[in-house]
Amino acid sequence: MSKPKVLISRRWPATVEAKLQELFDTTLNSDDHPMSADEFRTALQNYDAVCPSVCDALPAEVLNVANKRCRILGNFGVGYNHIDIAAAREQGLIVTNTPGVLTESTADIAMTLLLMTARRGAEGDRLVRSGRWRGWCPTHMMSSDVTGATLGLVGFGRIAQAMARKAHHGFGMKILYVKPSPADPEIVTNLQAVRCETIEELLPQCDYVSLHCPGGADTRHLINERRLNLMKPSAHLINTARGDVVDSKALIRVLREKRIAGAGLDVYEGEPNIDPGFLELENAALLPHLGSATIATRTAMGEKVLANLQAFFAGQALPDRVV
Ligand code: DGY
Numbered sequence: 001m002s003k004p005k006v007l008i009s010r011r012w013p014a015t016v017e018a019k020l021q022e023l024f025d026t027t028l029n030s031d032d033h034p035m036s037a038d039e040f041r042t043a044l045q046n047y048d049a050v051c052p053s054v055c056d057a058l059p060a061e062v063l064n065v066a067n068k069r070c071r072i073l074g075n076f077g078v079g080y081n082h083i084d085i086a087a088a089r090e091q092g093l094i095v096t097n098t099p100g101v102l103t104e105s106t107a108d109i110a111m112t113l114l115l116m117t118a119r120r121g122a123e124g125d126r127l128v129r130s131g132r133w134r135g136w137c138p139t140h141m142m143s144s145d146v147t148g149a150t151l152g153l154v155g156f157g158r159i160a161q162a163m164a165r166k167a168h169h170g171f172g173m174k175i176l177y178v179k180p181s182p183a184d185p186e187i188v189t190n191l192q193a194v195r196c197e198t199i200e201e202l203l204p205q206c207d208y209v210s211l212h213c214p215g216g217a218d219t220r221h222l223i224n225e226r227r228l229n230l231m232k233p234s235a236h237l238i239n240t241a242r243g244d245v246v247d248s249k250a251l252i253r254v255l256r257e258k259r260i261a262g263a264g265l266d267v268y269e270g271e272p273n274i275d276p277g278f279l280e281l282e283n284a285a286l287l288p289h290l291g292s293a294t295i296a297t298r299t300a301m302g303e304k305v306l307a308n309l310q311a312f313f314a315g316q317a318l319p320d321r322v323v
Pocket of ligand 1: 078079292
């Protein structure tokens with residue numbers, strides 16, 4: 001029997017690519033270019049499984065292509081707001097994702113950004129490289145304390161809880177969170193976490209606010225100018241979730257006018273395009289969507305996609321089925 005035909009949209013760690021090639025008739029994107037809508041349409045017509053990444057857009061106009069051969073989208077990533085899930089469902093396409101394996105590395109990047117923005121790390125690096133540093137001085141580049149400060153988490157899923165653990169047990173931070181329903185009492189007790197009923201209640205109490213909700217229509221511009229204005233002028237915003245959760249234009253204004261102290265961002269609206277306003281801000285620490293970018297994590301993500309495809313082609317229950 002011939003092997004199922006599988007296409008992966010971007011290059012993956014070599015060990016996982018090798019396993020995929022062993023198990024399936026696998027096509028790699030040899031020059032790792034971002035695939036166009038037309039390339040995805042052709043892929044959906046010619047492969048049994050297509051594996052997109054979080055950087056690929058799969059709207060209804062692409063998924064609705066006629067004469068599809070593809071039956072499963074094995075998404076390389078936990079977030080799937082780049083796939084029109086309703087259209088996938090309508091088209092009878094199964095979608096899987098990679099939850100769990102990127103929790104710690106993404107929480108590490110959230111802590112990295114928290115520390116960078118609090119202690120002006122990116123700004124300090126730029127100063128040293130520019131050759132303009134004139135030496136230690138008692139009032140130079142003073143910044144905000146992290147230890148003992150209050151961290152507010154918007155969303156309290158796996159990644160937020162991992163960040164809370166690092167922040168609370170590592171830095172003695174006080175944890176507040178907002179989530180529609182109360183979290184697991186054991187986790188709450190371990191973190192001494194306090195639940196806020198609303199974002200409005202949480203924001204004014206925090207020194208740091210970190211976003212951990214999915215992207216997409218339901219959370220678009222959840223953090224808007226009105227809410228940013230509720231934060232303390234000394235507070236910092238961290239976003240490792242999705243760019244569109246924050247109104248970028250509003251955040252740029254608020255940072256420029258120092259209505260909040262700083263921001264640490266790993267994700268952007270319209271990524272990889274970044275609003276040029278961010279680039280001019282000294283008080284924004286900017287990373288290129290590095291949340292899951294460790295060798296071990298990206299390998300584990302690939303292994304998860306592989307496990308889902310194997311289960312699918314063996315007619316078994318899928319470990320990480322979204323639709
Ligand atoms: C995901 O998997 O959704 C992440 O954004 C990738 O780092």
